Amino acid sequence: MTTAFKEEKITSQRVFRRLLGYAVPHKKGLAYAFIMLILGTGATCSDRF
Amino acid sequence: MRLFLDLWWYxxxxxxxxxxxxxxxxxSSFLSMIPPYVVGxxxxxxxxxxxxxxxxAKWLLFLAAVGAVYYGTGYAWRQMIFGSAVRLSKLLRNKLFHLFTRLSPNFYHHRRIGDLMAHATNDIRAVEDAAGDGILTLVDSFTMGxxxxGAMAGLLNWKLTIIALIPMPFMAWATSKYGSMLHERFHLAQQAFSxxxxxxxxxxxxxxxxxxFxxxxxxxxxxxxxxEDVVKKNIAVAKIDALFDPTITFIVAISYFLSLTFGAVFVVHGTMTIGQLTSFTLYLGQLVWPMLAFGFLFNIVERGRASHDRIQTLLAEEPDIADREGARDEVPSGKITYxxxxxxxxxxxxxxxxxxxxxxxxxxxxGIVGKTGSGKTTLxxxxxxxxxxxxxxxxxxxVPITEYKLARLREAIGYVPQDHFLFSATIAExxxxxxxxxxxxxIEEAAKLACIHDDILGFKDGYDTIVGERGVTLSGGQKQRISIARALLMDPEILILDDSLSAVDADTEEAILSALKATRRNKTTLIAAHRMSAVQHAxxxxxxxxxxxxxxxxxxxxMRGDNWYSAMYRRQQLESLVAKGGVAE
Amino acid sequence: MKIFIDDYLAPRRFDPLPLTALAVSFVLLYVVSVVLRYYSTILFQKVALKIVQQMRIDVFGKVQHLALRFFDRTPGGSLVSRITNDTEAIKDLFVNVLSTFLQSIVFMVGIFIGMFVLDVKIAAFCFLITPLIIAQMAVYRHFSAKVYRTTRQKLSQLNAKLNECLQGMNIIQAMRQEKRLRREFGTINQEHYLAERGAIRLNSLLLRQAVYSVYLLALIIVLAIFGVRSIGGVIEIGTLYAFVNYLDRFFEPINSMMVQLTRFQQAIVSAERVFGLLDEDDMAPQKIGHDHPEIREGLIEFHDVSFSYDGKTDVLKHISFVARPGETVALVGHTGSGKSSIVNLLMRFYPVERGRITIDGVPLERFDDKELRKKIGLVLQDPFLFVGDIKSNIRLNNEEISDEEVRRAAEFVQADAFIQKLPKQYDEPIGERGATLSSGERQLLSFARTMALQPKILVLDEATASVDTETEEAIQQALKKMRKGRTTIAIAHRLSTIRDADQILVLHKGEIVERGTHEELIAKKGLYHKMYTLQQGESDALREGEEESAPAGR
Known part of the structure; x- marks a missing residue:
């Protein structure tokens, strides 16, 4: 791996973390969505039983 | 579907x-049928x-072999169909470019560059999609469906197939309904964004x-x-968009439910084995994609057709300036008569x-002088x-200029336009x-004549400095002098300077003009200018x-008379005095 | 379903009651699941959109407080595209990429749980394929990052070339380079084509086909395990059925995740640009100190002010002058003499670095922004109008100004006359940049806008735009009225308009070369005198032929 590529990887990780930082104030909404998603998926998956 | 006819030549x-x-x-589609059958x-x-x-072991090996062949065929069709689609877009793009180079300024008068660009990018992309994804969805939805x-009805149980298919039309109906609703809301969202x-x-x-303030x-x-408005409109879009997935899931589930219930009955009656039922439900899962593809197909083809029509209209343009038949294939020379x-x-x-x-x-x-809009450039x-x-x-x-071949005529003329346009390449290029x-x-000789040589040497990379957005920003005067050098390098018999010295100072103007006089013996020069000093030796x-x-x-x-020229000349003399801080030389 | 097949269908036991219960619970489960999933998708979208909105507001807010210097060197187009298009790409990341990833992962985890509940051993075997999938993704990401970068690069090269050629087509044709350019374009087109082919190859090698191969592998493993077990004894067919089904479902989210990977890459690039703008530190000059001085009199003093935009060449050199309350100070000089720079400094668009500017004896940098903007009224050469109506353009977003005051301001600058003639008068809509109004009318509106603030100090960058004689007169009268009782700094292009100024400063190359009243300067027979006689001659010449604006032939 070239250094340029490595560097790019590091910046993209940093950028990504900062992007996620924007999601923090919405953690409640995200959590709700997540719970619904899990419940919904759970319901779909349990059809196999 | 008319689009496919239009693209038939390709x-x-x-x-x-x-x-x-x-x-x-x-x-590939056929191969993907096999695993469920084997499982059954x-x-x-x-x-x-x-x-x-x-x-x-035999069956498992068979499955592995199917997988390998599938991988190969899948690779092959992608290469062929998508590859051809991008080749089509390349072809169309070249065609358009070829046309662009032939069309005369009259055409560019009436069209905006952004619009022409859109033809060469978005429209071509839409046609490319139709020639790639369009073909894929067409073939897929029909053959795979x-x-x-066929597999479900023929190999397994046709009665159960009909039963299982009952909810499917609802899916087609629902998705198309959502599609048109989505289209409307999407339009609003785009509007909000713009x-x-x-x-x-x-x-x-x-x-x-x-x-x-x-x-x-x-x-x-x-x-x-x-x-906030953008968010609201986008949520409206999301509300419809999010319906697709659950609707499909639900209808497929109903379909599963029906086929299991009735399948069970068939199993009990002995007309079907449990294994067949298992395969049947697996096939059912594979039916979802062709149904969706059918919906996509209309979308893609519709868009492709609109774009293709736009491209065709453009391609039908004919340049209004062309060589007449039997035009002279020689470089014109001699006296210019208007x-x-x-x-x-x-x-x-x-x-x-x-x-x-x-x-x-x-x-x-x-020398041609006159106010802005008086017709100098047109002349x-x-x-x-x-x-x-x-x-x-x-x-x-x-000999009238229309008698010559266009390329030959232009070979005789070096042109320095008013809007000095440079390409993003090096200065030398x-x-x-x-x-x-x-x-x-x-190149350096021409640059020296145009009094830009020293400026160029002052740049970091000299003559290899890149011009334009990605490189050095030139002043208006520098650009003008580079365009003059560009025309001088041709060493043309006729040189046209269309207000090409407006952004250089009086001394440089003087230097360029006298250099022209010295090197261009027996050659014709036409100068349009706002500054009278540029034409005073004409x-x-x-x-x-x-x-x-x-x-x-x-x-x-x-100058002897009391006219616009003499008034302007005197005024400009005074003006240049003021520009120098009022100190007379 | 498993229960159905194993417990009922296989042994052929059909009690109606539990069967109905089973059927009902199946449908109910689906309804619940569908509803939940619908709402969770919407919630995800909402959150994603809110996040992007926040980001947009942050960027936009940031841009508002950047220094004018920043706008001088940044092309407007690229700025706009960062605030809108780049954030739009980030929206893609949150809306599509992240929610797809989250949903897919939850889905996959759910399926795994289901498998483990069904049969721990076989599930564990299936679990072994996960690293394979992750490896596949990593490989794909690694290659696709490169391939997509070249594709994008080639595409932008292609578009740049096309755009440039369209712009310079007349040069290309005049210099007979059509063939060469066609060839060059053809080469780039071909390169772009090859890059696209590369992307197709990559996708056909590593996307669906590859995932399908892994799927088949998993299927083979499951069948093998069940097969071997069945040889040894009896197995539950329903379990096998469920397993095969799970496998099917398991691979759907994987496919959708793979497709999103390229988008992810793109969003990161955009985000990098947006953050670059957010991190920009060339801010507009800020107030210093904690008190809130007010401008009451309007006494302006420049003490030995020098200024440079680029830090190399000084555009202002040792400028000193005093404008007493109510006085008019006119700045005249050739283009580039530094007139506008004085205004830029006084408006605090740029920081005063050398020398001192005071208003009512208080250094400029100690005033609140609000106080400065309220008390110093600037009239710009280019009267920029906003989309809206007449009223909103005069009032701007200042709610303290009543309709009555708007009207009075318009009357004061004699804009009322033409506004009354408009179909909707003060509510007449104004399109982009006020294209429906004449330049004179636009100028009058911008006067009214300034006067509505009732400023103590007036800064005029006088209009040079050619306006019809009637409006011209109105403008001159308005200007005269506006200056009364206010300290005025005026940049004058038409010297005739500032003959009555209390002090005229003649600037040349950043220095004040002459100062005094009109009469004094004329008597001096210096630069001012020359400019004045020049303009007198010009206005004579102009009167001869007024109709200049025939369509310019390109």
Whole structure:
């Protein structure tokens, strides 16, 4: 791996973390969505039983 | 579907690629049918307890082989179909570019560059999608749908197939319904987004006023409101968009439910084995994609057709300036004669030029002055045949310019336009634009003549400095001088300077003009200028007003009278004095 | 379903009651699941959109407070595209990429749980393929990052070339380079084509086909395990059925995740640009100190002010002058003499670095922004109008200004006359940049805008735009009225308009070369005198031929 590529990887990780930082104030909404998603998926998956 | 007919020429041209691609695609679809069937067989053997290790191994190996072949065919059809699609877009793009280079300025007068760009990017992309994804969805939805249904009905149980298919039309209906709702809301969302865009545009260009009136906070509030609107419209889109997935899931579930319930009945009655039922439900899962593909197909083809039509209309454009039959294949030379009654731009009511008559001996210099919009540029462009005058004639060496081949005519003329356009390439490449094979020495010679050589050496990479957005920003005067060097390198018999010295200072202008005089013996020069000093040494000066020659003569004769030329000349002398800080030399 | 097949269908036991219960619970489960999933998708979208909105507001807010210097060197187009298009790409990341990833992962985890509940051993076997999938993704990401970068690069090269050629087409044609350019374009087109082919190859090698191969592998493993077990004894067919089904479902989210990977890459690039703008530190000059001085009199003093935009060449050199309350100070000089720079400094668009500017004896940098903007009224050469109506353009977003005051301001600058003639008068809508109004009318509106603030100090960058004689007169009269009782700094292009100024400063190359009243300067017979006589001659010449604006032939 070239250094340029490595560097790019590091910046993209940093950028990504900062992007996620924007999601923090919405953690409640995200959590709700997540719970619904899990419940919904759970319901779909349990059809196999 | 008419689009496929329109594109038929291309399909025919690439028929082997498409044919093979489609065959591979179909075989891929066919191969993907096999695993569920095998699973069914194995399950049944397990149930009846007849499964032996050898049989199992045989089937499993078979599956692995299917996988390998599938990988190969899948790779092949993608290469062929998508590959052909991008080749089509390449082809169309080249065609468009070829057309662009042939069309005359009259065309560019009426079209915006952004619009032409959109043809070459978005429209071509849409056609490419139709030739790639369009073909894929067409073949897939029909063959795969047919195969899956065939397998279910033929191999397994046709009654159960019909039952399982009952909910499917609802899916098609629902998705198309959602599609049209989505389209509407999406349009609104796009509108909101472009409002937002306009706001930012306005804000950035009016920044000075905003700061002067302390409007920053208010602007922020307005922006927040607009972006809130964008969010709202997008949520409206999301509400529909999010329906697709659950609806499909639900309808498929109903379908599963129906086939299991009725399948169970069949199993009990002994018309079906449990293994067959297992395969059946697996097939059912594979039916979802063809159904969806059918919906996509319409979408893609519809868009492709609109774009293709737009491209075709453009391609039907004919350049209005072309070589006439039997045109002379020689470079024109000699005396320039204008004998124009009138020239009117297409679409304009008033003629831009009328009664333009003069002669300029070979080797002479013509000066053209007059206010902005008086017709100076038009007069020069006619000589280049950027436009053709039909009422009257312009001749070089006694032969009308329309008698020459266009390329030959332009070979004789070096043109320095008003809007000095440089390409984003190195300075050397820009100067050698008309003569790509020029040596560095020739380039430097031309640059010296145009008084830009020293400036160029001052740049970081000298002649290899890149011009434009990605490189150095040149001042207006530097750009003008580079365009002059570009024209001089051609060493043309006729040189046209269309207000090309407006951004250089008086001394440089003087230096360039005298360099021209010294090197261009026996060659003709036409200079249009706002500054009288640029034309004062011309053999003939014509003064234009509203497209007519109102005065003519050389500097001395014109200065003797009390006319626009002499008034302007005196004023400009004074002006340049002020520019120098009022200190007379 | 498993229960159905194993417990009922296989042994052929059909009690109606439990069967109905089973059927009902199946449908109910689906309804619940579908509803939940619908709302969770919407919630995800909402959150994603809110996040992007926040980001947009942050960026936009940031841009509002950047220094004018920043706008001088940044092309407007690229700024706009960062605030809108780049954030739009980030929206893609949150809306599509992240929610797809989250949903897919939850889905996959759910399926795994289901498998483990069904049969721990077999599930564990299936679990072994996960690293394979992750490896596949990593490989794909690694290659696709490169391939997509070249594709994008080639595409932008292609578009740049096309755009440039369209712009310079007349040069290309005049210099007979059509063939060469066609060839060059063809080469780039071909390169772009090859890059696209590369992307197709990559996708056909590593996307669906590859995932399908892994799927088949998993299927083979499951069948093998069940097969071997069935040889040894009896197995539950329903379990096998469920397993095969799970496998099917398991691979759907994987496919959708793979497709999103390229988008992810793109969003990161955009985000980098947006953050670059957010991190920009060339801010507009800020107030210093904690008190809130007010401008009461309007006494302006420049003490030995020098200024440079680029830090190299000074555009202002040792400028000192005093404008007493109510006085008019006119700045005249050739283009580039530094007139506008004085205004830029006084408006605090740029920081005063050398020398001192005071208003009522208080250094400029100690005033609140609000106080400055309220008390100093600037009239710009280019009267920029906003989309809205007449009223909103006069009032701007200042709610303190009543309709009555708007009207009075318009009357004061004699804009009322033409506004009354408009179909909707003060509510007449104004399009982009006020294209429906004449330049004179736009100028009058911008006067009214300034006067509505009732400023103590007036800064005029006088209009040079050619306006019809009637409006011209109105403008001159308005200007005269506006200056009365206010300290005025005026940049004058038409010297005739500032003959009555209390002090005229003649600037040349950033220095004040002459100062005094009109009469004094004329008597001096210096630069001012020359400019004045020049303009007198010009206005004579202009009167001869007023109709200049025939369509310019390109």
């Amino acid at each position: 399909f025919k041209q690439e028929k082997w690629k498409y044919l093979l691609g489609i065959i591979f695609l179909i075989s 067989l194995v399950v049944d053997e397990m149930r009846s307890g007849t499964l032996t290790g050898a049989v199992l 047919a195969m899956v249904i 409002d937002l865009n306009d706001k930012v545009q306005e804000n950035v260009s009016g920044m000075r006023v905003i700061k002067a 302390g409007q920053e906070e208010a602007e922020k509030r307005m922006f927040a409101a607009l972006s 004998n124009l009654n009138a020239f009117t731009y297409s679409g304009a009511a008033e003629p831009a030029l009328s009664d333009i008559r003069f002669e300029l001996e070979k080797g002479g210099t013509l 020069l462009k006619l000589l280049l045949r950027e436009f053709d005058a039909h009422d009257g004639a312009i001749a070089i060496g006694g 820009n100067i050698a634009f008309a003569k790509p094979g020029a040596t560095r020495a020739e 053999d003939l000066i014509i003064v234009l007003e509203n497209g007519r020659i109102v005065d003519r003569g050389d500097h001395e004769t014109l």
